[in-house]
Amino acid sequence: MRDVSLDIQPGELVALLGPSGSGKTTLLRVIAGLNSPDRGRVLFDGENATNLPVQDRHVGMVFQNYALFKHMTVADNVGYGLRVRSRRTRPSRPAIKARVAELLQFVQLDGLGDRFPAQLSGGQRQRVALARALAIEPRVLLLDEPFGALDARVRKDLRRWLRDIHKQTGLTTVFVTHDQDEAMELADRVVVLNEGRIEQIGTPEELYDRPASPFVISFVGEAVALPVTIADGHVKFGGHELHIDTHGLRSGPARVFFRPADIAVAAEGDGDLEGRVESLRRTPAGVRATIAIDGYDQTLEIDSPLEHSASLGGRVPLSLAKARIFPADERDAYVDAGDGI
Amino acid sequence: MSEIAIAGGRRAKYRPVTEDSPLARYALIATAVLFLALFLLAPLAIVFFEAFSKGLDAFLSVFHDPDALAAIRLTLLVAALAVPANLVFGLAASWSIAKFSFPGKSVLITLIDLPFSVSPVVAGLVYVLVFGGQGLFGAWLAEHGVRIIFAVPGIVLATIFVTFPFVARELIPLMQEQGKVEEEAALTLGASGFRTFLTVTLPNIKWGLLYGVLLCNARAMGEFGAVSVVSGHIRGLTNTIPLQVEILYNEYNNVAAFALAVLLAGLALVTLGLKTFLEWRHADELSGRARRH
Amino acid sequence: MTSPVLVGKNARRFTAPGVIPGFGLTFGYTLIYLGLIVLFPLATLIWWASGLGLSGLCAIAAEPRVAAALRTTFFISFAAAIVDLFFGLIVAWALTRYDFAGRRLLDAFVDLPFALPTAVAGISLAALYSPNGWFGAPLADYDIKIAFTRWGILVALIFIGLPFVVRTVQPIISELEVELEEASATLGAGRAQTVLHVMLPPLAPALLTGFALAFARSIGEYGSVIFIAGNIAYVSEIAPLLIVVKLEQYDVAGATGIATIMLAISFAALLLINLVQAWSRRRFGHV
Numbered sequence: 064m065r066d067v068s069l070d071i072q073p074g075e076l077v078a079l080l081g082p083s084g085s086g087k088t089t090l091l092r093v094i095a096g097l098n099s100p101d102r103g104r105v106l107f108d109g110e111n112a113t114n115l116p117v118q119d120r121h122v123g124m125v126f127q128n129y130a131l132f133k134h135m136t137v138a139d140n141v142g143y144g145l146r147v148r149s150r151r152t153r154p155s156r157p158a159i160k161a162r163v164a165e166l167l168q169f170v171q172l173d174g175l176g177d178r179f180p181a182q183l184s185g186g187q188r189q190r191v192a193l194a195r196a197l198a199i200e201p202r203v204l205l206l207d208e209p210f211g212a213l214d215a216r217v218r219k220d221l222r223r224w225l226r227d228i229h230k231q232t233g234l235t236t237v238f239v240t241h242d243q244d245e246a247m248e249l250a251d252r253v254v255v256l257n258e259g260r261i262e263q264i265g266t267p268e269e270l271y272d273r274p275a276s277p278f279v280i281s282f283v284g285e286a287v288a289l290p291v292t293i294a295d296g297h298v299k300f301g302g303h304e305l306h307i308d309t310h311g312l313r314s315g316p317a318r319v320f321f322r323p324a325d326i327a328v329a330a331e332g333d334g335d336l337e338g339r340v341e342s343l344r345r346t347p348a349g350v351r352a353t354i355a356i357d358g359y360d361q362t363l364e365i366d367s368p369l370e371h372s373a374s375l376g377g378r379v380p381l382s383l384a385k386a387r388i389f390p391a392d393e394r395d396a397y398v399d400a401g402d403g404i
Numbered sequence: 405m406s407e408i409a410i411a412g413g414r415r416a417k418y419r420p421v422t423e424d425s426p427l428a429r430y431a432l433i434a435t436a437v438l439f440l441a442l443f444l445l446a447p448l449a450i451v452f453f454e455a456f457s458k459g460l461d462a463f464l465s466v467f468h469d470p471d472a473l474a475a476i477r478l479t480l481l482v483a484a485l486a487v488p489a490n491l492v493f494g495l496a497a498s499w500s501i502a503k504f505s506f507p508g509k510s511v512l513i514t515l516i517d518l519p520f521s522v523s524p525v526v527a528g529l530v531y532v533l534v535f536g537g538q539g540l541f542g543a544w545l546a547e548h549g550v551r552i553i554f555a556v557p558g559i560v561l562a563t564i565f566v567t568f569p570f571v572a573r574e575l576i577p578l579m580q581e582q583g584k585v586e587e588e589a590a591l592t593l594g595a596s597g598f599r600t601f602l603t604v605t606l607p608n609i610k611w612g613l614l615y616g617v618l619l620c621n622a623r624a625m626g627e628f629g630a631v632s633v634v635s636g637h638i639r640g641l642t643n644t645i646p647l648q649v650e651i652l653y654n655e656y657n658n659v660a661a662f663a664l665a666v667l668l669a670g671l672a673l674v675t676l677g678l679k680t681f682l683e684w685r686h687a688d689e690l691s692g693r694a695r696r697h
Numbered sequence: 698m699t700s701p702v703l704v705g706k707n708a709r710r711f712t713a714p715g716v717i718p719g720f721g722l723t724f725g726y727t728l729i730y731l732g733l734i735v736l737f738p739l740a741t742l743i744w745w746a747s748g749l750g751l752s753g754l755c756a757i758a759a760e761p762r763v764a765a766a767l768r769t770t771f772f773i774s775f776a777a778a779i780v781d782l783f784f785g786l787i788v789a790w791a792l793t794r795y796d797f798a799g800r801r802l803l804d805a806f807v808d809l810p811f812a813l814p815t816a817v818a819g820i821s822l823a824a825l826y827s828p829n830g831w832f833g834a835p836l837a838d839y840d841i842k843i844a845f846t847r848w849g850i851l852v853a854l855i856f857i858g859l860p861f862v863v864r865t866v867q868p869i870i871s872e873l874e875v876e877l878e879e880a881s882a883t884l885g886a887g888r889a890q891t892v893l894h895v896m897l898p899p900l901a902p903a904l905l906t907g908f909a910l911a912f913a914r915s916i917g918e919y920g921s922v923i924f925i926a927g928n929i930a931y932v933s934e935i936a937p938l939l940i941v942v943k944l945e946q947y948d949v950a951g952a953t954g955i956a957t958i959m960l961a962i963s964f965a966a967l968l969l970i971n972l973v974q975a976w977s978r979r980r981f982g983h984v
């Protein structure tokens with residue numbers, strides 16, 4: 064991981080988002096104290112925790128595959144963090160029992176305390192893991208791909224549930240995910256990571272509306288990338304000039320990124336771009352046209368109202384409502400991998 | 405509620421939580437090494453030490469003894485009969501078990517493993533009960549002048565019994581893992597059954613087969629208890645190397661006993677070496693099942 | 698041109714139809730060979746034993762010399778399996794979790810008791826522990842005798858049983874999930890607590906299996922024991938040796954009786970293994 068600097072506010076729900084190998088799990092493990100950073104510090108409430116052993120950090124960690132102790136009952140799993148405390152701070156047996164019952168009720172698993180993890184469903188195991196992490200009254204809650212091992216339907220339910228849990232406990236919560244929908248739906252703020260670097264930190268709105276890098280715009284939602292050239296403050300694509308501010312970029316090759324929703328069929332003589340209609344399909348609200356843009360190797364699907372009666376094989380003007388421009392040489396690879404419709 | 409901050413700064417270093425403390429680590433390694441040295445390596449070392457304790461000539465003189473030579477010949481003969489017999493059985497059993505489904509399969513597999521749970525002495529005893537003087541066929545055999553117990557056939561039979569599962573138990577799980585898709589493909593392409601076996605199945609199982617044969621051979625040449633019961637200990641006739649070792653040892657002829665033992669210990673080392681090589685080099689072509697015996 | 702034709706056949710088949718040939722041949726050969734080499738001789742033993750009857754078996758077991766040999770075999774096998782359990786766990790742990798010079802070589806040598814003929818193991822252990830041997834001589838200075846006593850039997854059986862424990866436990870140790878240790882640590886457990894509460898309990902079924910395998914093997918062990926045991930009747934005589942002795946005295950019934958009892962003990966141990974594994978599979982998902 065390189066040059067990572069991150070400040071998480073009390074009570075915040077933060078997502079670490081990135082593709083596999085982006086370093087998001089490593090970052091989470093550094094916070095937990097499971098990995099030691101090569102250099103750098105981890106502060107909890109301003110206090111340096113870098114050299115604080117895992118045992119003393121009081122982080123509630125929920126592992127990707129839950130890491131439940133298979134040989135212990137659900138109740139023993141949940142009570143584990145209390146039982147291993149030193150005699151001085153360990154609650155009494157009845158107190159532990161009561162706390163476990165309370166937590167099982169909180170995660171809606173009351174009555175299942177005597178089961179073994181093997182006898183539970185995936186969603187139930189995940190809730191046991193959460194109850195176990197909450198039992199130690201953690202300072203922060205860390206979740207590694209909390210929904211990764213579950214099927215799609217259960218995932219949706221659990222997302223809402225996690226949001227509720229966060230609201231009820233008020234715990235500072237950090238979770239790792241590779242699923243941008245999950246991050247955007249749940250988190251107050253999202254940290255986008257790529258190749259061990261933080262690409263952007265921001266609210267979901269900021270990520271959608273003001274992506275800071277080609278990677279972010281491609282990874283968070285769909286994006287189309289057009290290779291353009293900048294000359295004398297003008298942005299050129301093929302023979303067309305795009306009406307985009309260059310943001311002070313120097314002359315030379317660049318890339319323009321836009322969301323599929325931000326391109327539309329324009330009035331005659333009004334467009335930034337021109338495309339050829341490859342196919343047309345009726346939709347309830349209008350027509351969906353598959354359009355090939357000259358000089359771009361993929362087709363776009365554009366919805367337009369009925370009055371733009373484009374004809375098959377004909378040429379139509381297209382206008383961009385919103386687009387972002389980045390230099391072409393920087394991290395070309397990501398752009399190619401991430402773009403497309 | 406807590407605030408978390410991560411920032412640049414000095415390098416931090418502590419022991420990962422999944423590592424044992426150096427003290428515990430060294431104590432456990434030292435215990436393990438010491439235990440293995442005392443209980444495994446020392447017995448191996450002393451075989452060579454005793455064999456050469458009176459010099460090379462004393463060691464070599466054993467191999468001029470006709471009884472010792474007869475024992476070596478008999479051991480080779482027994483292995484040459486027992487190993488192929490169990491090899492053919494192993495192939496037949498694994499083919500029928502892995503490529504077909506039929507009721508009672510798991511019972512059959514358990515029965516094939518049965519000889520490993522039987523004491524070698526009992527393995528010898530059961531053949532005495534069948535073929536011995538007081539045995540089931542004893543009278544009939546005596547009438548027709550056929551000797552099995554206290555003769556070479558008994559030794560071969562007892563050896564086959566104790567080495568019975570080696571090849572089969574290596575091949576069965578291996579062939580079950582591989583399934584039968586490749587064979588079916590070959591057959592639909594027009595290959596005959598035997599050709600399919602030679603060109604498709606055999607290349608897939610060759611390392612596992614070699615592994616099984618290796619262990620089978622080591623046990624066949626070194627078997628003592630079962631052979632001891634059926635052999636009758638007739639010098640020059642029904643003594644295998646391990647039996648000859650026993651006789652020499654009981655006669656306080658230590659150098660000769662250990663000199664012959666060196667042959668067997670050498671065989672064990674070669675077997676271990678090849679076995680380790682196969683597990684290291686061809687691990688994915690051996691069955692994943694835990695190996696024992 | 699031929700067209701595929703499906704022919705209905707009502708005949709019930711032993712094996713599902715398929716294109717692979719050779720079932721009749723290989724299955725038949727397997728059954729015949731298994732029957733002739735293993736099942737028929739073992740059935741003969743059972744037949745002989747049933748001729749003795751339960752009372753006959755009890756009478757043989759009650760003979761003082763037989764009873765002493767069975768006791769010796771049983772208890773020393775048990776003790777040896779306990780020692781193997783303890784040191785086998787340490788050996789397996791050290792070989793699997795740590796890296797040190799010579800680890801691979803030592804790992805290969807763990808199988809030595811499987812590969813070394815028992816007679817060779819027997820004479821070399823006897824030589825090591827005899828009063829003028831490498832280990833026997835220094836021990837003799839402290840008036841400790843190993844060879845030609847019951848301690849000798851114990852040493853030989855420890856040697857024979859060790860790989861069973863190590864090889865059964867090793868794969869389970871290497872499969873222990875790192876996340877479990879980490880989870881334990883994040884919950885506040887110290888390293889010792891993690892090892893004790895989280896890492897050792899999952900090894901229990903494998904340890905018990907290894908123990909039972911070592912024990913079952915020790916019950917029947919002959920070659921490696923008789924050289925070092927001294928074979929003094931009532932003291933250091935093991936049951937397999939007594940079978941040989943009975944046979945030499947043409948007491949086939951006595952030999953059969955002892956063999957039957959030994960088989961019963963071995964099978965009980967193996968049954969225990971299967972029960973343990975079935976239980977742990979049911980409860981913890983897998984062994």
